[in-house]
Amino acid sequence: MSKSLIQFIIEEQRQIPNASGNFTGLLNDIISACKQIAHDVNKGALIGVLGSAGSENVQGETQKKLDIITNEIFIKANEWGGHLAAMASEEMDDIYEIPKQYPRGKYLITFDPLDGSSNIDVNVSVGTIFSILRCPEGVTHPTASDFMQPGTTQVCAGYALYGPNTMIVLTTGNGVNGFTLDRDVGDFFLTNPDMQVPVDTQEFAINMSNRRFWEEPVQRYVEECIKGVDGGREKNFNMRWVGSMVADVHRILMRGGIFMYPFDTKDAARAGKLRLMYEANPMSFIVEQAGGVCSTGRERIMALLPVGLHQRVPVILGSKNEVERLVSYHKDV
Ligand code: AHM
Ligand code: MG
Secondary structure, three states: OOOEHHHHHHHHHHOOOOOOOHHHHHHHHHHHHHHHHHHHHHHHHHHOOOOEEEEEOOOOOEEEHHHHHHHHHHHHHHHOOOOEEEEEEOOOOOOEEOOOOOOOOOEEEEEEEEEOHHHHHHOOOEEEEEEEEEOOOOOOOOOHHHHOOOHHHOOEEEEEEEOOOEEEEEEOOOOEEEEEEEOOOOEEEEEEOOOOOOOOOOEEEOOHHHHHHEOHHHHHHHHHHHHHHHOOOOOOOEEOOOOOHHHHHHHHHHHOOEEEEOOEOOOOOOOOOEEHHHHHHHHHHHHHHOOOEEEOOOOEHHHOOOOOOOOEEOEEEEOHHHHHHHHHHHHHO
16 A cells, blocks of 8 residues: 555655644645545536636636635635644635634645636536745734745645546655545545656647737747647647646646746736746646746746736746747747
């Protein structure tokens, strides 16, 4: 029998002198949230959770019922344990302070409770993404500005993928490991130790319908992929786009590839579609820890100093040689 996720984390924490057990406790609560979300996602129409909620989030996106339900599940599972000082969610305008009746802890968490939720009604994989930061020293009542830490300061990042299997993939800065939920036992078990993103790939992922809005370097790169053996790359590429970042990134962790949600001119008010705090930073931590590269095209994503909780950034991540090639195209213009 392989190790459970909690055994794995406890053994990892034993290597850290003076570890208090707080982090292990926090992870336990996150696991519990993901199990409950997996249950609801899995039951779908049987328990009446599909469809639109008829509301909008802070970013003006229509919320699904499950966006709201899963946000609530994540908060309830994590607010009581005494490990967190505050939370921030893609689905909430402002940060969530830990209610007074519960002790406050030393960590902050940002999360997207149901990423790719536009896929939920068509029974396609979705996920939960989270990123753990330290609450700044001496801060007992955190504000949004306490979350404005670059991705390089993350203590842990992970995602749960609700696909044919439910998996949790995470890093604490010591490589990337994947765990699969055994529903009969009710626990996650190590199934994918030391995940590595292959340095080369013949697969790219991008929403092609945005093509006319891309900048020249991305136009050039994708054009070369499409030309295949008949173009300068002299090899054929395959395209995949699930439209759930968790599923697209998971594929890249399993077999390589490049994922792009690049800068585009579709909406002048935003630099990209994906959110730095809930999507780009946690995925970058995971992908970099697995040997991949993550960039906006011009800068390393994790080096960005956040300026807003719901800030959006261009995202280009995955196999090292392909991402570096596209980054070099940005330098050519
Ligand atoms: P969400 O957090 O509102 O679900 O949006 C994020 C999703 C990502 O999972 C995915 O990569 C992207 O948005 C898909 O966007 P598009 O529908 O424009 O292709
Ligand atoms: Mg999302």
